[in-house]
Amino acid sequence: MREWPFRLRPPQVLALGFVVVIATGTLLLSLPVASENGQPVVLIDALFTATSATAVTGLITVDTQTTYSLFGELIILALIQTGGLGFMTLSTLVALLIGKRITLKERLVIQEAMNQLSVEGVVRLIRYVLFFTFMAEGLGAVLLSIRFSSQMPLGQAVYFGIFHAVSAFCNAGFDLFSRSLVDYRGDWFVSLVITSLIISGGLGFSVVADLYTKRSWQRLSLNSKLIIRTSLLLIIAATVIIFILEYNNSKSLAPLPLDEKILASYFQAVTPRTAGFNTLNISDLRPATLLFIITLMFIGASPGSTGGGIKTTTFAAIAVAVWTIIRGNYDIEIFGRRLPRGTVLKALAIAAVSMLLVLTVTGVLLITEQAEMQVVLFEATSAFGTVGLSMGLTPHLSVIGKLLIAATMFSGRVGPLTLAFAIAHRLGRQGLKHYPEEKIMVG
Numbered sequence: 001m002r003e004w005p006f007r008l009r010p011p012q013v014l015a016l017g018f019v020v021v022i023a024t025g026t027l028l029l030s031l032p033v034a035s036e037n038g039q040p041v042v043l044i045d046a047l048f049t050a051t052s053a054t055a056v057t058g059l060i061t062v063d064t065q066t067t068y069s070l071f072g073e074l075i076i077l078a079l080i081q082t083g084g085l086g087f088m089t090l091s092t093l094v095a096l097l098i099g100k101r102i103t104l105k106e107r108l109v110i111q112e113a114m115n116q117l118s119v120e121g122v123v124r125l126i127r128y129v130l131f132f133t134f135m136a137e138g139l140g141a142v143l144l145s146i147r148f149s150s151q152m153p154l155g156q157a158v159y160f161g162i163f164h165a166v167s168a169f170c171n172a173g174f175d176l177f178s179r180s181l182v183d184y185r186g187d188w189f190v191s192l193v194i195t196s197l198i199i200s201g202g203l204g205f206s207v208v209a210d211l212y213t214k215r216s217w218q219r220l221s222l223n224s225k226l227i228i229r230t231s232l233l234l235i236i237a238a239t240v241i242i243f244i245l246e247y248n249n250s251k252s253l254a255p256l257p258l259d260e261k262i263l264a265s266y267f268q269a270v271t272p273r274t275a276g277f278n279t280l281n282i283s284d285l286r287p288a289t290l291l292f293i294i295t296l297m298f299i300g301a302s303p304g305s306t307g308g309g310i311k312t313t314t315f316a317a318i319a320v321a322v323w324t325i326i327r328g329n330y331d332i333e334i335f336g337r338r339l340p341r342g343t344v345l346k347a348l349a350i351a352a353v354s355m356l357l358v359l360t361v362t363g364v365l366l367i368t369e370q371a372e373m374q375v376v377l378f379e380a381t382s383a384f385g386t387v388g389l390s391m392g393l394t395p396h397l398s399v400i401g402k403l404l405i406a407a408t409m410f411s412g413r414v415g416p417l418t419l420a421f422a423i424a425h426r427l428g429r430q431g432l433k434h435y436p437e438e439k440i441m442v443g
Contacts (some may be wrong), residue, residue, distance in 0.1 A: 015414050018054060018083075022410070025050030025079045034072035041067060044402050051406040053079035055413035056306055058173025058276030058388020059379075061395050061402060065176045076174060077163055083413065084170025084201065084306040085133060128209040132200075133169065140165035140197045147189050168197035171307040173276015173388030181267075185279040186260040191267050198275040202301030203231060222337045223313065227302045230312040231273075234296065238269030241292055251284035272296035274307035276388020283391045287374060290391070294378055297385040298358070308386030308412045310354050317347040358384050361408050368400045369393065383408040 029046040032038050041049075045061045049068075052059050053076045064076065145161030152160065160176055167174045177183065184190040200208075210224040217225070243265035246253040253261045267279045272293045285293070300309010317332075321344045324332045332339040361380040362373070369376060375391045382389050383405045397405060 018410065018414055021079065021082055022047070022050050022054050025054060025075060028075045029068070029072055034068055034075060036067055036069050036072075041072075044399055048402050048406050049076065050079060051409050052388070053172065053174065054083040055308070055386050055409040056080060056083045056170045056172040056274070057308075057383065057386040057409045057412075058167075059383060059390055059394045059405065059409065060174070061397060063178050064174055065178055073163070073176070077166055080170050080172045080174060081166055084166075084172065085129065128212065129205040132205065132208050132212075136197060136200050137162075137165045137169050140169060140193055143193050144190065147187075147193075164194070165197060168194045168275065168277065169201040169306065171198060171201050171274045171276070171301060171305070171386070173271070175277065180278045182279055182281065185264050185267075186256070188263060191263055191279065194277060195267055195270045198270055198273070198277075199231070199235075202273055202275070202305045202307040203227065204302035204305040206304045207302065222335055225335050226316050227312055230316045231302065234273070234299065234312070235266075235269055238272070238292070238296055239266045242268050242289060245286055245289045245292070246280075249284070249286055252280050268293075269296075272385075272387060272389060273299070274301045274309055274385055274387050276382075278389060282378075282389055290374060290378060293389070294381045297381045297387045297389070298354070300385045300387075308384070310351050314347040314350050317344050318351060321347075354384065357408070357411060361404060364404060365401055368398050368404070369396075371396075379405065380408060384412040386412045 026043070026047045028034060029050055030040050030043055032040050034046075035041050041062065045067075048059075048061050049064075051057075064073065068076065141158075141162040143161075144165055145158045148157035148160045151157070163174075163176055166172075173180075175181065181190065181194065204227055207224045207227050210220055214220050214224075220228075239262075243253070243261060246265070247261065248254050253264060256264065264279050267277075271277050273296060282290075282293075298309060299315045300311055301307020303311045303313055316334075317339060320334050320339065321332050324330075332341070332344055358377075358380050361383070362377045365371070365376045365380060366373060371379075371393050375393050378389070378391050379393045381387075386409060394405070
């Protein structure tokens, strides 16, 4: 790991690193050997797929199984793993294996990539990340391989098990079934394994490390408690709301027995948190359900995880701040702790800029694409949240639309982290001069 030139700051190193990974993936996926029919994949589709895999999104303009050869699928799998863990994590792994010392500058980039508050313990965290990732993906691959072996040859079952375990843990949403997991809608085993991997990958590596080292709720950090509580609340609430909204929908839950209704509702409550798999046809869901899923996709997973979105802690900080103001209090308190006002300001900035990005992309797509607003808004939010769910617009995007969605996926994977670092940098360098305070009318 060489020192970067031109005194690049950590956010710039991360962005540049993802660009290099995407460019390499695009080149490899555009080779004839990566195509199922031996003809090179159109460059824009190769770029879109490479971006989607690296940004662990799952939106696709061409079907993965029928378009790409085994070589192409393995490239996609490698991009998913690199995008999920982050290239700095893999670079650190190589450095550790060869016994190379991790410099301070490299620790600063790792800190930015893992969304940590300080550089202390970042290398130790990387070790936890690698151990937990390969353990979770390995266990998931074994379980899925056993299940798939009853439907396909053993070799294919093992390959499918590994591919979908990595895709689920990295919250990527890529599949090799062409219909996502619709055919496994009533399969409790597959659904629970996939959702467990999604939740594990989206919880945040620092939370997993905190759980492993503390092993007591009382000793957990406020960050871990907030993430766990918020994630559980979102999953439970989403399951109940989707179950109620779709219960009598003849195109989704109505024809299913009660146990499948519950399972499908739970699965579809978990996957909008940046995973991208689906067991229900998204385009068949009711408008109210789609709006709720858009909200879930915008919130996303937790910081320092394989997922995207504004993150659960950002959502929680804003929600707590709003509730505090409504109650007429000044201090923003949760779990017996007071949140710094700077943290709340950063959360508000991230949410506002993210919403502006989604609305801008939606507006441009309404001009370039022939589609209804809810379809376009769903697509734009899915791209920003690196989710991968779609109402069917992705394969029909124009060239401009593909480039815009690819840029949105990239921004969703890199942007919030870069923005958070930039805001923290500014807030940490307050000047000695303070202007007189004066109130304005709001509301």
